[in-house]
Amino acid sequence: MKVVGKHIPHDSAVGHVTGEALFVDDLPSAKDELIVDFIASPVAHGKIIRFNFEELSQLDGIAGIFTHADLPGHNLFGPVIQDERFLAEDIVEYVGQPIAVIAGESRKAVRQAKKQLQLEIEELAPVFTIDEALAAKQFIGEARELKKGDFEKVWNEAEHKIAGTFLCNGQEQFYLESQAALAWRGENGEILVHSSSQNPTEIQEVVAEALGLGFHEVVCVCKRMGGGFGGKETQAVIPAVMAALVAAKTGRSARVAYTKDDDMRSTGKRHPYKIYYKAGFTGAGKITGVKFDIYSNGGAAADLSTAILERTLLHSDNSYFIPNLVFRAMICKTNFPPNTAFRGFGGPQGMANIENVLQEISIVLKKDALEVRRLNCYGHNDQNVTPYGQIVQNHMLPEIIDQLAETSSYKKRLTEVAEFNRKSVTHLRGLALTPLKFGISFTTSFLNQGNALVNVYKDGTVQVSTGGTEMGQGLNTKIRQLVAEEFAISYDDVRIMITSTEKNNNTSPTAASAGTDLNGMAAVNACQKIRRNLTEFASRYFSAPENGIVPSIEHIHFEAGSVYDDRLPENKLTFRKLVLQAYMGQVSLGERGFYKTPGVNLNRETGKGNPFFYFTSGAAVSEVLIDRFTGQLKLERSDILMDIGESINPGIDRGQIIGGFIQGVGWVTNEDLRYSDKGQLLSYSPTTYKIPNIQDLPDIFNLETLENPQHKINIRRSKAVGEPPLMLCLSVWMAVKHALSSVRNDITPRLNLPATAEEILQRLTELNGDLSNPETTAVRATESEVSLVSLPSISG
Amino acid sequence: MRDYLLIYVNGRRYQVSGAQGFQSLSDFLRYDLGLVGTKVVCAEGDCGSCTVLVGRIGLPNSEGDSKLNYQSINSCIQYLYQLDCAHIITVEALKNKEQIHPIQQAMVDAMGSQCGYCTPGFVMSLAAMQEKEEVMTRKSVQDGLTGNLCRCTGYEQIIDAALNLDAKPVPSVTENFDEKTILSDFAVYLTQAVFCEFEENWNGVARKLKYFVPVSLAEAVSFQQKNDNVTVVAGGTDISVQINKERIEPDCIMSLVHLSELKSIFVDEQFVTVGARVSWSELGKFCQKNLPQLAEIIAIFASPQIKNCGTLAGNIANASPIADSLPFLYVIEAEVELTSPDGVRWLEINQFYQGYKKLAMNPDELITSIRWQMQDPDDLLKLYKVSKRKDLDISTFTAGIYIKMNNNKIQISRLAYGGVGPVVLRLPETEQFLYNKALTLETFLQAGKIAREEIQPISDVRSSADYRLQLAENILMKFYYECCKHQVKKA
Numbered sequence A: 001m002k003v004v005g006k007h008i009p010h011d012s013a014v015g016h017v018t019g020e021a022l023f024v025d026d027l028p029s030a031k032d033e034l035i036v037d038f039i040a041s042p043v044a045h046g047k048i049i050r051f052n053f054e055e056l057s058q059l060d061g062i063a064g065i066f067t068h069a070d071l072p073g074h075n076l077f078g079p080v081i082q083d084e085r086f087l088a089e090d091i092v093e094y095v096g097q098p099i100a101v102i103a104g105e106s107r108k109a110v111r112q113a114k115k116q117l118q119l120e121i122e123e124l125a126p127v128f129t130i131d132e133a134l135a136a137k138q139f140i141g142e143a144r145e146l147k148k149g150d151f152e153k154v155w156n157e158a159e160h161k162i163a164g165t166f167l168c169n170g171q172e173q174f175y176l177e178s179q180a181a182l183a184w185r186g187e188n189g190e191i192l193v194h195s196s197s198q199n200p201t202e203i204q205e206v207v208a209e210a211l212g213l214g215f216h217e218v219v220c221v222c223k224r225m226g227g228g229f230g231g232k233e234t235q236a237v238i239p240a241v242m243a244a245l246v247a248a249k250t251g252r253s254a255r256v257a258y259t260k261d262d263d264m265r266s267t268g269k270r271h272p273y274k275i276y277y278k279a280g281f282t283g284a285g286k287i288t289g290v291k292f293d294i295y296s297n298g299g300a301a302a303d304l305s306t307a308i309l310e311r312t313l314l315h316s317d318n319s320y321f322i323p324n325l326v327f328r329a330m331i332c333k334t335n336f337p338p339n340t341a342f343r344g345f346g347g348p349q350g351m352a353n354i355e356n357v358l359q360e361i362s363i364v365l366k367k368d369a370l371e372v373r374r375l376n377c378y379g380h381n382d383q384n385v386t387p388y389g390q391i392v393q394n395h396m397l398p399e400i401i402d403q404l405a406e407t408s409s410y411k412k413r414l415t416e417v418a419e420f421n422r423k424s425v426t427h428l429r430g431l432a433l434t435p436l437k438f439g440i441s442f443t444t445s446f447l448n449q450g451n452a453l454v455n456v457y458k459d460g461t462v463q464v465s466t467g468g469t470e471m472g473q474g475l476n477t478k479i480r481q482l483v484a485e486e487f488a489i490s491y492d493d494v495r496i497m498i499t500s501t502e503k504n505n506n507t508s509p510t511a512a513s514a515g516t517d518l519n520g521m522a523a524v525n526a527c528q529k530i531r532r533n534l535t536e537f538a539s540r541y542f543s544a545p546e547n548g549i550v551p552s553i554e555h556i557h558f559e560a561g562s563v564y565d566d567r568l569p570e571n572k573l574t575f576r577k578l579v580l581q582a583y584m585g586q587v588s589l590g591e592r593g594f595y596k597t598p599g600v601n602l603n604r605e606t607g608k609g610n611p612f613f614y615f616t617s618g619a620a621v622s623e624v625l626i627d628r629f630t631g632q633l634k635l636e637r638s639d640i641l642m643d644i645g646e647s648i649n650p651g652i653d654r655g656q657i658i659g660g661f662i663q664g665v666g667w668v669t670n671e672d673l674r675y676s677d678k679g680q681l682l683s684y685s686p687t688t689y690k691i692p693n694i695q696d697l698p699d700i701f702n703l704e705t706l707e708n709p710q711h712k713i714n715i716r717r718s719k720a721v722g723e724p725p726l727m728l729c730l731s732v733w734m735a736v737k738h739a740l741s742s743v744r745n746d747i748t749p750r751l752n753l754p755a756t757a758e759e760i761l762q763r764l765t766e767l768n769g770d771l772s773n774p775e776t777t778a779v780r781a782t783e784s785e786v787s788l789v790s791l792p793s794i795s796g
Numbered sequence B: 001m002r003d004y005l006l007i008y009v010n011g012r013r014y015q016v017s018g019a020q021g022f023q024s025l026s027d028f029l030r031y032d033l034g035l036v037g038t039k040v041v042c043a044e045g046d047c048g049s050c051t052v053l054v055g056r057i058g059l060p061n062s063e064g065d066s067k068l069n070y071q072s073i074n075s076c077i078q079y080l081y082q083l084d085c086a087h088i089i090t091v092e093a094l095k096n097k098e099q100i101h102p103i104q105q106a107m108v109d110a111m112g113s114q115c116g117y118c119t120p121g122f123v124m125s126l127a128a129m130q131e132k133e134e135v136m137t138r139k140s141v142q143d144g145l146t147g148n149l150c151r152c153t154g155y156e157q158i159i160d161a162a163l164n165l166d167a168k169p170v171p172s173v174t175e176n177f178d179e180k181t182i183l184s185d186f187a188v189y190l191t192q193a194v195f196c197e198f199e200e201n202w203n204g205v206a207r208k209l210k211y212f213v214p215v216s217l218a219e220a221v222s223f224q225q226k227n228d229n230v231t232v233v234a235g236g237t238d239i240s241v242q243i244n245k246e247r248i249e250p251d252c253i254m255s256l257v258h259l260s261e262l263k264s265i266f267v268d269e270q271f272v273t274v275g276a277r278v279s280w281s282e283l284g285k286f287c288q289k290n291l292p293q294l295a296e297i298i299a300i301f302a303s304p305q306i307k308n309c310g311t312l313a314g315n316i317a318n319a320s321p322i323a324d325s326l327p328f329l330y331v332i333e334a335e336v337e338l339t340s341p342d343g344v345r346w347l348e349i350n351q352f353y354q355g356y357k358k359l360a361m362n363p364d365e366l367i368t369s370i371r372w373q374m375q376d377p378d379d380l381l382k383l384y385k386v387s388k389r390k391d392l393d394i395s396t397f398t399a400g401i402y403i404k405m406n407n408n409k410i411q412i413s414r415l416a417y418g419g420v421g422p423v424v425l426r427l428p429e430t431e432q433f434l435y436n437k438a439l440t441l442e443t444f445l446q447a448g449k450i451a452r453e454e455i456q457p458i459s460d461v462r463s464s465a466d467y468r469l470q471l472a473e474n475i476l477m478k479f480y481y482e483c484c485k486h487q488v489k490k491a
Ligand SMILES: Cc1cc2nc3c(=O)[nH]c(=O)nc-3n(C[C@H](O)[C@H](O)[C@H](O)COP(=O)(O)OP(=O)(O)OC[C@H]3O[C@@H](n4cnc5c(N)ncnc54)[C@H](O)[C@@H]3O)c2cc1C
Pocket: B044, B045, B046, B231, B232, B233, B234, B235, B236, B237, B238, B239, B240, B241, B276, B300, B301, B302, B303, B306, B309, B310, B311, B312, B313, B314, B315, B316, B317, B318, B322, B323, B324, B325, B365, B366, B367, B368, B392, B393, B394, B395
């Protein structure tokens, strides 16, 4: 009856397909419920002069309008640096920033009242791009630096050199369920919040602080999210505070559910980056040293930007050994919504940058890029120390690359692609293989802890609660499997209960791919405590001193739903009967479990340490077809190979890999955030913001995992799989670059991220034209990491 | 005449009138009926989370029996006044007793859901494919599910689910209902027009609203004559989005849903004539056999849900410079039939647009059909749509190119570009340049340069002006390589 390692459908799958699985906005309304919405800033930077909130609050069906002045507690929050306001005070800092909360009897009343809004704001000069922020010296947090060896020396002595600028735009999380919260005021002013949040503890704490309550007076629960991807790690806080504020002020239940448009316009995204790179390398393609000056566009407040930037620093090596390096990094403060977590958490940008560097090295040396990547790849006995001093151990990176090159017929296809490009006047093909190595653990080391509550009932069934939240990643399914396995009972006898701060306190966000690692270990720890109690009881229960069988826990076994003493196996009891006996024997059948990841640390002063418990790794090879006239891209084939240890649930892990990869493909191809030159997001809904569609899948799509006998740690020798596969998408981006590099051989083509059809055609046009033309060079120098569109007025 | 709409939801009968009929189906389901399995994400037809099935009486078969034909729709942009005499099936009704439907089971087994928010929509789209008895292949599943976005799964496991499904005989989701009763109910009511009028009061201001669902063209035309500011709704795929996004606030709606007179495609010796109520799905099917160039565009047009509702007439009347039908209609010089109480007139499409969203059409006129001449199979016709994402995306740039040859020289050329100005544009200078030229690369290289000079596109959310200019030039080269090179070799 082994449950771990099985392909078991998602815990809520039946609820999903029948529509019975409820999300926050599906919960039934109380009779007195108020609908909550907010008034958002229409300008990117300005001073609030006047508004008619008083007047609005008198309109039919409006229960109240609340501003920062109505918050009984404080108006400042932030997971790392407390610099963000729930509700703007006198200054607004981004378009979409909430200024006031409006509550009404119906959606219609709220909508109509909002049309009567008069809001006068004196516009101040905004800052949108990294270049503008650099000029204005607007930063968030401290500059960071990571150094190793002597870059300047190797740069001066380098056989070959490249230098350039890497630019990438942001990405919208695009969870399908928009931000939502439902709040009730209970006895004694206590607040209960249902929140679509990856971080119920933070919601609890922040709601308490905003309302001036103790943490013990607020409960936050989360049954499930309709997707999170990082976008609900911190940013679920604002809607939760809105609902809680209304509930606290009016005593009525309060519901907020953002529209997709408002959600996209007012919440943060993956950070745009600009990285100035320099690399020195040998004629063989071996990197001798790199220097990366890294800038991220943080938006108007810190949010998680500092932690995200840290992960960029720790992933700027990706899978490659760099003997000499300087990474310097800085967060720019701009007038956009505070950028935030998104699957990969700063890793993707750092890894995209170095992949681009390696591709350019291969272009300069006219070598196969795979050869260059393989040459620089982390080794086993040497060439295995990361920039931060951690040794890459028990990994399979070279093996993964070699095996994938083999199974995907990389060499043969590379020749075919070159042949195709020589012949075709209408299309171009490109092929690239990129590896990935992703560090698992929160780099803020203390967050690497989890707790769980396991209750065994008298009929032998079990309820489990952890601080982990379910957003589709299959956490609950895996924990159910782990718990069933611990007691050797059936999967059906275990249920995962709603995540609630009432049962699990001081929890870390479900993030950093560590959800199963931390919460699964904590649940197993609780199970082991109960099992210990039960074992002890069973040893007494089965003992028969008259036959010389004295109580001995060594002889007790849990197997296939039963418990027995191996000296008297015929006396076995079902788990259920044993539990009932134990209850009557006054044995505790409920326990809390706790887990902390051993041995992870990072010294932020020196930049050295062992921030990661282990690495998840893999590689992908992708082939693309480009229309030379329109720049349109077709992903024709992708092959993926991953080392994810021993899978707890292969079906779920397969879903994570495919889903993550395709999400990444969106980031590097069609997901194009465009803003007006006033900082308004123009692509604020699926009409204009194009995430991958079912038609965008590669025609040929192969996915394999491989055995890694060296990986012996972590829960049941599994590996985290949530974030890493996203970065497999870099194979697609690099395949585009590879295609461009076949247009002419005297020039290294540039490629920004995302590689939209427009971006590709622009590069093609450039390549077909005269690149020595100073005009085109000038255009490039002013290019920006965010797309700002100056809108002519449309009339006539 | 009735003063209520008759709608069945999951086999239950509802009479809806007044303000209640003036809301989207998804709001009705979620807020009035508590059927929250249907999710709303975008409220603009672009994600498919709100997909449900709608069954309407189809044409009688040879025995004279009618049945309900089911199709997928986006419930967020179908208002109740579009759904009179329709049976709606939502995800809640797929279970039979406590047994989940095989489509649902297939999704469970293949791990087709992760967060589950998109899942009801996918299940309903799969159910719609089953209703159409489509054979499940990777390609057909992709086509059938184009209108459903999922951010979690990467879709592969949903395709697996669909492919596993094909192996087993699957009961129709409609088997759970007593269709006979519904059909006979509809048969009676379908002969009656619906008119509802109501007042909304808010802060002392009263607003009168009404909606009308005529059952004949004569009623429709006369209603338009008697009322000001009638907002005509065909498929609603443009208009309902505008309402949801509060860009318009119509107070007098006329829904053309019951005008069966306008539901046919006629082909005679001279013309193809498409009725104003012909949906994109129906037109697509027709074109597959008769007009492959347009079929190619329809294949990547919107999604099944949108195509089941939206019409060619609506596309024309909506007057967007990036409407996908227009380059075709321009170069084929189609005509629009306008009907008013005074009679009927035909207007050539190239005369139809007078400026951004300005039509050469009177307020009391209705588009009743569109016709074009059958083309000579030797003529060259090619249509292009460039969009950020290939499928379910609004165009960045469109082009229609039509060429008639005589003695290996271009005798007639017609070029129309969309997305490069406030209306779709013909390119007279380029056309003139092409006259009497041979089909050579040089011809099209030069034509591209001229075309580029003829337009002044703008930058917007979909692309920069530069990209559009470059496309305007390049598309002629693309045309040369795709159509002419091959043509020259043949000759
Ligand atoms: C998700 C989505 C995707 C889309 N994708 C595409 C696409 O790929 N390409 C594209 O071109 N369009 C697209 N559209 C737009 C829309 O679907 C088309 O324009 C469609 O053809 C409109 O037809 P309809 O019947 O739904 O029009 P409606 O919304 O009913 O009406 C549109 C306009 O036409 C008027 N009208 C309708 N019928 C008549 C008539 N008989 N006489 C006079 N006036 C009339 C209406 O009053 C209204 O002003 C998309 C829309 C959505 C929501």
